[in-house]
Amino acid sequence: MSVKSQDTPLTAKDFGSDQEVRWCPGCGDYAILSAVKKALPETGATLENTVFVSGIGCSSRFPYYMGTYGLHGIHGRAMAIATGVKLANPELQVWVVTGDGDGFSIGGNHMLHAIRRNVDINILLFNNEIYGLTKGQYSPTSPKGQRTKSSPYGSIDYPIHPISVAIGAEASFVARTVDRNLKHMGEVLKRAAEHKGTSFVEIYQNCPIFNDGAFSYATEKETKDDTTVYLEHNKPLVFGPDNARKGIRLNGLDPEVVDLGDGVREDDLLFHDEAAEQPSLAYLLSRMHHPQFPEPIGVFRAVDRPTYDAMLFEQERQAFEKQGEGTLEKLFDDGETWTVTEEEAHS
Amino acid sequence: MTVTSPAAKVGERPVEVIDREGMVVRFCGDSGDGMQLAGTQMTNTSAAFGNDVSTLPDFPAEIRAPAGSLAGVSGFQLNFSSNPLQTPGDEVNALIAMNPAALKANLEDLEEGGILIVNEDAFTKQNLAKAKYEENPLENDSLKSYRLFKVPVDKLNLEATKDTGLSGRAASRCRNFFALGLTYWLFGRPLDSTLKWITDKFGTKPAVADANAKALKAGYNFGDTTEMFGAKYYIPKAKLKSGTYRKLSGNQATALGLIAAAKLANQPLFYASYPITPASDILHELSRHKNYKVRTFQAEDEISAMTAIIGASFAGNMAVTGTSGPGVALKSEGLGLAVMAELPMVIVNVQRGGPSTGLPTKTEQADLNQAILGRNGEAPMCVLAAATPADCFDMALEAFRIAVEYMTPVLLLTDGYLANGSEPWRIPASNELPAIKINHPKAGDEFRPYERDEKLSRPWAVPGTPGLQHRIGGLEKKEVTGEVCYESENHQRMIDLRRKKIQGIVKTIPLVEVYGDQTDDLLVLGWGSTYGAITSAVDRCRAKGMKVSSAHLRYLDPMPGNLGDVLKSFKKVLIPEMNCGQLLHRIRSTYLIDAEGFHKVQGKPFMISEIEAKIRETLEGGL
Structure with a gap:
């Protein structure tokens, strides 16, 4: 529990914890963990002012492997927990780590509402298109027809497209990156951290055990140039x-x-125009899917919109300014009080 | 009796004034008729006049059921008295019915010989049919056992408001004020407080303010000028403890208690909630007080509200959520996380009729089992219950006191009857309020996340504190260090520690007090909102020489340390509850005594007379 002096810059290593990392060998989560630990010090984050919140699933073990504050929540609720953390202390940099099942199945509602409120939190969606921790059922992002333990004849669920949904929920920052491109992931993470408002980042993440190679088209040297298109603003x-x-x-x-x-x-x-006022271009890009199109990687949308937390504390500030700090005496007096004197009480 | 009572004003028609100890008045009409408003005004006026008051609003779940229908009847009952009150009263002494449906739905509660004022203009063929009356009850002798006053409220109200420029439809909405004015005359109430309210409320709409004020005065003057009423009533001031008072409903009291707790702890209050009847008024009240660092978060659902407070508590706020039974059902997984994370927070359940959606606007106390047991795994939690509307204030404070002292979620049970009912509340001086101490570890402190103090509480280290970074969550924790741990013996120890911690709360809660004699034939044991009815019934029975006492539980888990001894000092124990015996089973299994239950699950509170009759029956049944 050593405290580094403010002059010594923090490193990726400082952001790790002493816990043994228990993901399967070859899991894409390792790369993401490493990218996050590397990116955080570069954003000026401190250990004590950073909080990682997660739900349930393989990805949700993430907070245990960070040297920051962390809350491993319950299934699907990380976005709501993180909202509570941020509104309790807006000085904190709050990250949510979630998966396709956690964030878009059981926690779908919280995802929509956290994004629409534009609470200043950063949501990392580890999308591996499978349920890993429960050992291999199809997820809401699994392609139709996918054969899994719970869909031996092929899944008949139409998949949800996280970026399209995030844009539909009025997201102010939406990006996609891949676990195999550390450099790009680092840049996107930094952009997400710097953005004021909800930052939604989908990370294509390989599950080597239950859905190996789901994104190989986008990560393998032979195919990735043809199957992905990197988004650059005004290019x-x-x-x-x-x-x-x-x-x-x-x-x-x-x-x-x-x-x-x-x-x-x-x-x-x-x-590309990531700052376009209307989300139509970002949405159009979010509908480009392999194999008909190369899949866009990068920042789809980054616009300024007042955050929920900023507005909440602005209302609080104004209330203090107009009414002064509340006292219990003022609180209890509703303007319709009456007094029973000693005399009346004993008459 | 006398004509010299202070109620008679100079210049008014001389009329007999009958002195009464107290009166139970009920206003009833369509849910759009403004009956809740009329009742509230009458309550405020009576409280300010110096009476003790106790109220029972009763409204339908539908916001506006079809006009004139039985489903749409809304009522407000007020008991005001010169004696201390415990309940809104069993029988109604005066009923003001604005239409046939209201008459039909409420008549059974009016005492024989009681005052019955009806708006005769509303007794049209159409309205009679809607209320399923085959004949007009005003025209046959079906109401002969009451003192019936047929008042053309609609006509008189329109006449009184005709010069205000309001349309006929808008003017007709003032009829509740006409009825209120008449009631004010009948009970010698001053008009000033309601006139002031009208001015404040409709300040920006002078025509509306003018019309309502005219209707109120016209109602009053009608009572004074018509010779219809041969007498009026005078209810002297009550002898209350000296101090400054205000009227307080249970939900307001809960809200004020929560704010006071945060203020005393010098921390922000974070309230997350999803709107639900009958708890929403807590959210409304709290959202007005931003200058107390009260942060309200209207969540997207119950689960979000629950888990948001877990996040807020982790980050160091005084965190609380409020809901009703169906909401607690949704929150139960989050409650388990709160137990595991050992974070302080308060969950308020304003109970309503269940199961499922049940009777949303009616009262019940059937969520005790849910509160104590309703989580997966061994998940003990402190459970409290308020006894009266004003007691919600004290129990909200107490809930936070325990939560932060013991690092635990605390579930506070109130109910629809307490939430919407109101009573005078003596405003406490700041030195009468308890201390709520927060002790966050600081940078540099020796810190291990699950190291316990003498109360078995773990430290509440909050993000932002350098060097104290730690990770918590729903997975089982290793003792002291708080790391994830799957070892079987550690799990057993942690299960035992969590239970022992909650049981240890008993050391800081008051002993249960017996009302009456310490040993007797019968003890009536209650919890929550049955307090008033039980106490009043026991009073009446003791006055008649019956050997009965009562005790009331505000701490349900853990229960007070002396409860076992108290129970064993009585030959019999009777437990009245608005459920099928939830406390009863707990008492029987915990103390191995043959307690008897008395159950009423009708969406309505117990009447004093019901409990009185049951006490008599139990005592007569032999010991």
């Missing part, structure tokens, strides 16, 4: 290997994949 959507550059162009209201060259220039392509 055209360009992807593909150097010898066969492609882009995304708008055809009416629909995106289409086009080859660059042969009369198609970068200027003809769709330009």
Whole structure:
């Protein structure tokens, strides 16, 4: 429990805990843990002012492996717990670690409402498209038809698309990254930490035991250039290997994949605007799925919107300013009091 | 009796004034008729006049059931007296019925020979049919055993308000004030407090204010000028302990108690709640007090409210959620986490009729088992229950006192009857309030998350404190260090420690007091809102020479340390409850005594007479 002096910069190692990490060997969670520990000191976070909150699931063991304050909650409720933490002490940097089952099945309601309120918390969705801790049932993000222990004939559930839902819930910051791209993950985490308001980050995370390779198209060297498109603000959507550059162009209201060259220039392509007032572009991007489209990686949307916590404390400040600090005497006197004197009491 | 009582004002028609100890008055009408408002005004006026008051609002679950229908009847009962009151009264002495449906739904509670004022204009063919009257009861002799006064309230009210510029429809809404004015005359109440209320409330709508004031005065003057009423009544001031008083409902009392607790602890109050009848008024009250560092969070559901307070408590706020039984059902997994995390917080359950959605606007005390037992695993929690509306204040404070002293969630039970009922509350001086001490470990302190003090409480280290970073959660904890631990013997120890900690609370709670004699033939044991009816019934029985005493539990888990001895000092124990015997079974199994139950689960509180009759029956049944 040593306290570093303020002058010594914290390192990734400082953000770890002494607990043995118990994820399966090869789990994508290790990479995320490492990226988070590395990114936090770079955002100026301190151990004592950082809180990790989680629900239930493999990913939700995350807080135990951090050297910060942590609360391992119950299934699906991390967003609500985190809201309570942030509203109790707005000085804290609050992170939620959740999974596709925790955050979009049992905790779907809290996810929607945390995002719409724009509480200044950072939500990391570890999406592995499977229930891992309960040993391999399909999750709300599993593709239709997926064969799992609970869907031996193939899942007949249509999947939910977390980024689309987050945008639909009025998210002010939405991003996607992948466990295999540490550098990109680190950049996205820092952006999420810096954003004021709810930051929603979907991380494609491999479960090597129950759903191995679910995102291999997006992570393997042979395919990733063709199957992912990295979003950059004010830049055209360009992807593909150097010898066969492609882009995304708008055809009416629909995106289409086009080859660059042969009369198609970068200027003809769709330009990304993460700060667009309307969420339509971000939503359109969120609907681009493999294999019809390359899947966008990066920041879909980052807009400024007053946060719930800031507004709450502003109302409190104004109440203090107008009414002065409340006293018990004022509280108890509702303006309709009456007095029984000693004389009356004994008459 | 006398014409010289102070109620007779200069210039008023000389009329006989009958002195009465107290009166039970009930206003009833459509749920849109403003009966709750009329009742509340009458209560405020009577309380300010110096009477003791006790109220029982009774309204339907539907906001506006079809006008004139039986389902839409709303009532407000007020007991005001020159003697100390414990209940809103069994029998109604004066009933004001605004339409046939209200008459039909409420007549059975009016005493024989009681005053019955009806709005005769509302007794139309259509309204009579809606109330399922085959004949107009005002025109046959079905009401002959009451003192019936047929008043054309609608006509007189419209006449009184015609020059105010309001439309006929808007003006007709003032009829509750006309009826109230008439009632004020009948009971010699001053108009000033209600006139002031009208001015404050409708200040921005002068026409509405004017019309309501005119209706009120017209009602009063009608009583004075018409010779319909041969007498009026005078109820002298009650002898209350000296001090400054205000009227307080149970939900207001709970809210004030919570704010006071946070203020005494010098911490912010965090209240998370999902709207639910009959608890929402706590949220409404608290959300007005931002300058007390009260932060209200209207959550997306009950579970969110519950888990948000776990987060807020972890981060160091005085955290509380309020709900009713169905909400507690949803919160139960969160309650388990709170037990495991050993964080201080308060959960208020304003009980209502169950199971399921049940009777949302009616009262019941059938969530005791849920409060004590309703969680998975061995999850002991302190459970308290308030006895009267004003007692909700004391118990809310007490709930927080225990929560922070013992690092535990505390469940406070109130109910719809307490929540909506009100009584005078003597405003406490600051030195009459308990101390609530918070002791957060500081940077540099020796700290282990699950190291316990002499009360078996663990330290409440809050995020933001350098060096005290720790992780807690729902998984079993290793003793002292708080690391996740699956060892079987550690689990047994932690189960035992958590239970022992809650049982240890008994050392800081008051002993149960016997009302009456310490040893006697019969002890009537109650908990929660049955306090008033039980105490009054025991008073009446003792006055008749019966050997009966009573005791009341405000601490349900743990129960007071002397309870076993008290119970064993009586030949018989009778436990009246608004459930099927939840405390009864607990008493029988804990103390191995042959206690007897008395159950009423009708969405209504016990009447004094019901308990009185049961006491007599029990004593006569032989010992």
